[in-house]
Amino acid sequence: MPPAATPAFHPVLRMLHWSMAALIVSMLFIGVGMVSTAGPAYSWLLSLHRPLGVAILALALVRLPVRVWSSTPALPANLPRWQARAARGSHLLLYAGMIVMPLIGWAMVSAAGKPVKLAEGIVLPAIAPHDLTLYAMLREAHGILAYALFALILAHLAAALMHGLVRRDGVLRSMLTGNA
Amino acid sequence: MTHRRARSALPPWAAYGLIAAIVLVLLALFAFAGGWIGPSRVSGAAVSDALEYNAGRHAGYRRAHAKGLCISGTFEANGNGTALSRASIFKPGRYPVEGRFSIAGGNPLASDGRNVFHSMALILRTPDGQQWRTGMDHAEIFPVADVAAFVGLQRASRPDPATGKPDPDAMQAFLASHPEVRSFQQYMKAHPLPDAFTDGPYYSINAFRFTNAQGVTRFVRWAMLPEDPLVALDKRTLGGLPRDAVFDRTLKRLANGPARWHLIVTIADPGDITDKATVAWPAGRRTVDVGTLIIDKALPAASGGCRDEVFDPTILPPGIAPSDDPLLTARSAAYSNSFTRRASESARSILSVSAKEF
Numbered sequence: 001m002p003p004a005a006t007p008a009f010h011p012v013l014r015m016l017h018w019s020m021a022a023l024i025v026s027m028l029f030i031g032v033g034m035v036s037t038a039g040p041a042y043s044w045l046l047s048l049h050r051p052l053g054v055a056i057l058a059l060a061l062v063r064l065p066v067r068v069w070s071s072t073p074a075l076p077a078n079l080p081r082w083q084a085r086a087a088r089g090s091h092l093l094l095y096a097g098m099i100v101m102p103l104i105g106w107a108m109v110s111a112a113g114k115p116v117k118l119a120e121g122i123v124l125p126a127i128a129p130h131d132l133t134l135y136a137m138l139r140e141a142h143g144i145l146a147y148a149l150f151a152l153i154l155a156h157l158a159a160a161l162m163h164g165l166v167r168r169d170g171v172l173r174s175m176l177t178g179n180a
Numbered sequence: 181m182t183h184r185r186a187r188s189a190l191p192p193w194a195a196y197g198l199i200a201a202i203v204l205v206l207l208a209l210f211a212f213a214g215g216w217i218g219p220s221r222v223s224g225a226a227v228s229d230a231l232e233y234n235a236g237r238h239a240g241y242r243r244a245h246a247k248g249l250c251i252s253g254t255f256e257a258n259g260n261g262t263a264l265s266r267a268s269i270f271k272p273g274r275y276p277v278e279g280r281f282s283i284a285g286g287n288p289l290a291s292d293g294r295n296v297f298h299s300m301a302l303i304l305r306t307p308d309g310q311q312w313r314t315g316m317d318h319a320e321i322f323p324v325a326d327v328a329a330f331v332g333l334q335r336a337s338r339p340d341p342a343t344g345k346p347d348p349d350a351m352q353a354f355l356a357s358h359p360e361v362r363s364f365q366q367y368m369k370a371h372p373l374p375d376a377f378t379d380g381p382y383y384s385i386n387a388f389r390f391t392n393a394q395g396v397t398r399f400v401r402w403a404m405l406p407e408d409p410l411v412a413l414d415k416r417t418l419g420g421l422p423r424d425a426v427f428d429r430t431l432k433r434l435a436n437g438p439a440r441w442h443l444i445v446t447i448a449d450p451g452d453i454t455d456k457a458t459v460a461w462p463a464g465r466r467t468v469d470v471g472t473l474i475i476d477k478a479l480p481a482a483s484g485g486c487r488d489e490v491f492d493p494t495i496l497p498p499g500i501a502p503s504d505d506p507l508l509t510a511r512s513a514a515y516s517n518s519f520t521r522r523a524s525e526s527a528r529s530i531l532s533v534s535a536k537e538f
Contacts, residue, residue, distance in 0.1 A: 029213040036215030038224045038327045038513035040506055043494060112519065113489055115311060121498045123309060132488045136527035139520050150210060154203050161202065165195035 008174045010070040016063045017175055021153075023056050024098060028150045050109075051118045057102035064095060073174040076167075083159075090156055097149040103127070104142045111135035222327045224517030227510070230334035231518075235286030239525040243518035245299055245315075247290050248282035249377070249427055250484020253438065253475040255304050261470030264398060264445060265390040267499035268306040270470055277304050277473065280486040281377035281430060284317075293421030294344075296373045296413070300382040300404060301491035302473075310497035313490075315511070316382035316404060318374065322457035323364040327510035333361070360458040367460075372412035376429040378439035378475070379408035386493065386511075387454040387503040390445070399448035399503060401461065404441035404473055408433070431478055438476035442469050455504040490519045 009017070027049065034045035075084050109116045110126035111134040117123050128134060164172030190198075211217045231243040238246055255277050261270030269275060283290060284297035298318040305311045324330050336354035337346040355361055374380030382404040391397040413421070422428070433439060447466045453459045478484075494502050494512040502508045 029210065032210065032214035034513075035225070035517075036213070036223050037221045038227055038510040039221060040504075040509050042224070042513040043502070043509040046512075112523075114492070114495060115309075117495075130488060132523045133527040136520070136523040140524065154206060157206075158199050158203055161195075161199045165190060165199065166192055 007073055007170070008177075009072060010066065012066055013063065013070060013072075014175055016059060016066070020056060020059050020063065020098065023052060023059070024149075025153065027052050027056060028146055028153075031146050047119075050105075050116065053102040053105050054118060054124070056098055057106075060095070060098040060102075064099070067095070073171075076169045076171065079169075087159070090152060090159075093152055094149075094156060097145065097152065101142070101145055101149060104138050104145065108135060108138035108142055111138055222331055222510075224510075224513035224515075226331060227327060227334075227514035228517045228521055230331040231286045234334040234338045238286060238288050240522050241286070241288045242282075242522060243286050244514075245280075245282035245284055245301075246286050246288040247295075247427075248280045248486070249430065250278070250280055250479040250486035251434075251475050252276070252278045252477045252479075252485075253473065255443070255471055255473050257471040258469070260468050261443075261445065262392070264392055264400065264447070264468060264470075265499040266393045267312065267497040268308050268310050269304050269312055269497060270499075271306075273306075275304055275306050277302055277475075278485060278489070279303060279475075280484075280489070280491065281427075281478075283426070289423070291421065291423045292426035293413075293418035296368075296418065298374065298377060298380050298382075298426070300377065300380075301486075303489060303491070306497070311495065312497050312500060313492055313495040314384065314402075315491040315493050315515075317385050318380045318382055319364065319367055319371070320383045320385075320401075320403075320460050321364055321367055322385050322507065323361045324358060324507075325360055325456045325458045326506050327514070329358055329360075330507075330510065332358070363458060372410060373415065373418075374426075375411045375413050376426055376433055378430055378433045379406050379410045381405050381410075382441070384493075386457050386505045386508050387448065388496075389501040389503055391499050391501065399452065399454040400445050401448075402443060402445045405444055407440040407442070434476065434478045438474045440475075441473040443471050443473060444468070445470055455506070457505055457507050490515050492516065 008014075030045050030049050030052070034042055034049060075087060079087075106116060106124065107128040110128040111131050113130035115123045116126065128138070160172050160175070163169055164176075208217070215221050215223065228243045235246070242248070255269065255275045257270050257272055257275065259270070259272035261267075264270070279300060279302035282299045282301070283292060283295045284299065285295050287295075299316060300318075301313075301315040303311055303313050324333055332354055336350045338350075339346055384402045387399050387401050389397050390400045445468045446461065447468070448454055448461060449465060452461045452465075492512050492515050494508055496502070
């Protein structure tokens with residue numbers, strides 16, 4: 001039986017949501033920033049990109065079971081069906097993105113045959129074979145999905161603000177303060 | 181409840197406007213971060229573009245140093261390097277090495293007499309998983325100090341299809357604004373050109389930081405100095421050399437047995453310039469012979485494993501770190517972009533396996 005609906009998200013989920021929001025948005029900016037320059041910022045941004053990506057993956061793997069097993073607030077009953085569907089679909093895609101993106105990045109560096117270096121002396125094992133064609137596909141996917149994820153986050157943000165500012169139906173508050 | 185009523189003061193048009201404004205600001209910031217708006221910057225892709233402009237686009241090949249030869253062998257560390265760096269590669273022992281000899285430029289079918297700039301790239305691995313990647317040139321200094329000048333040089337030195345030589349006016353204008361290129365030209369004029377890859381010296385180009393087990397950090401450069409005596413090419417008859425003369429001589433030499441180099445680390449004196457590859461250090465610096473490189477195999481680049489490697493000079497083991505030379509970051513970004521381009525080209529099977537290639 002699914003858990004009963006509650007007025008707000010679990011505090012752990014709210015904390016994870018906002019910290020990961022900051023991390024993921026930073027990550028997307030770092031990503032487009034680093035490929036835009038061969039200047040000194042490149043190495044610095046690259047050295048941030050890998051550990052942040054792994055941190056996001058780790059947090060997402062903690063978050064997913066909490067999201068699945070905690071009771072979450074129901075969407076307002078008067079929400080149009082297409083909006084309710086879009087909400088569920090986009091949340092699914094956001095979860096997929098925060099897990100798949102770091103894995104593609106990790107696999108892509110592995111397929112390039114480069115060490116997956118997180119910090120001085122910390123190198124993760126390869127999770128994909130050293131293969132030029134595989135690298136090409138993963139690199140392309142990493143870029144395309146990054147833009148798609150940014151678009152999805154903007155849509156998610158706009159929808160949340162619509163709930164909070166236009167509909168004022170408590171959906172935004174359920175992730176903000178938790179007070180119904 | 182008062183709080184809720186205060187917020188409901190926002191009329192719908194203002195709420196929609198605010199939401200649109202927030203989304204647009206985020207989009208603008210994203211575009212700024214990605215370099216689509218705001219001041220222009222030189223990306224790794226811009227370096228690839230400049231190299232393609234200079235030498236043409238050769239699908240599947242490196243954008244620079246397109247013509248190469250895969251090599252493999254062993255590095256024998258004598259232990260002297262442990263005083264300078266805690267990297268495992270300096271502990272006495274024998275470690276596997278793979279690498280690549282190449283000539284500069286983006287043309288995989290370049291003539292060895294026309295393109296006389298030689299390089300050795302290596303990946304040195306130790307059993308604990310550390311690796312040291314290095315791309316070395318046979319000149320101690322680099323023509324330009326930063327990535328913008330490198331792009332400018334590629335654009336100015338594009339060979340005219342009719343004459344095979346760069347436009348003298350464009351080159352003159354570039355040299356006038358980049359006097360540092362002169363020292364490189366003088367260096368090339370003063371130094372002999374090896375007739376093979378096996379009898380040439382190779383230099384780290386940039387400075388690096390070595391940190392030893394005691395935590396002492398020193399600026400260093402390194403060189404691979406050959407045991408084979410250098411046989412110089414006659415600079416007056418370079419144009420008449422067979423296309424693959426240097427490559428063929430190298431293959432013949434390696435067929436007769438391994439070639440050896442000594443890895444010599446040079447330690448900077450206080451005050452030496454460590455962030456400009458255009459400037460050589462004065463003579464008389466302390467040097468340490470840290471081991472011997474033995475190259476015993478060579479394979480054409482298409483069939484050898486080196487095709488799939490990036491010789492990014494910033495992939496370093498603990499105990500070796502980049503200096504503040506901006507060229508190192510630029511090399512890392514540019515090699516990465518070149519790697520992505522040729523990987524996607526070969527993924528699209530543009531690279532014909534049967535093409536004659538070194």
